[in-house]
Amino acid sequence: MLQIKGIRKELSKMKKKVVAVSPLIGDKAISGPAAQYMEAAGIDVNAYGLAKMYSDVCSNIVIDTKDKSLVKKIQNLDMKIYDTKITMKNQQAEEALASFILKQVHV
Template identity: 90%
Template sequence: MDVNAYGLAKMYSDVCSNIVIDTKDKSIAKKIQNLDMKIYDTKITMKNQQAEEALASFIVKQVRV
């Protein structure tokens, strides 16, 4: 198994149709899209509470909960 966003996407492709990846993983986005997954890319590293809140806000906006 690839130990990266693609490996994770491949592992969950049978139960998930969307994935959030880090912007630095954009180079493998097409490979993930070939798994019929919709990609949302943003900074996902959470070094502090502000980053945690930013990621949570991004995800909520994307899924429109």
């Protein structure tokens, strides 16, 4: 979506209110081709690579607790980091992640 004309520019204007949720745990995508696309683009395949890629359009990122070792590196991008379990295997897990984001990320 960020490649659609004007989207990246508009998001950058309100980046303090934008939250990214990492689709990765370690160097593996939870599902889908995110890791493959990042690798093909020469981007670090981890939460830091994702944060760096989105640092111009968001200032908040939710990462999996297994990626806590990347917190300092991501903080250097001037982003707020929130860690929790991001795997959503059922509706209860989906609701738990949504609730976490709404409670923790005050945007």
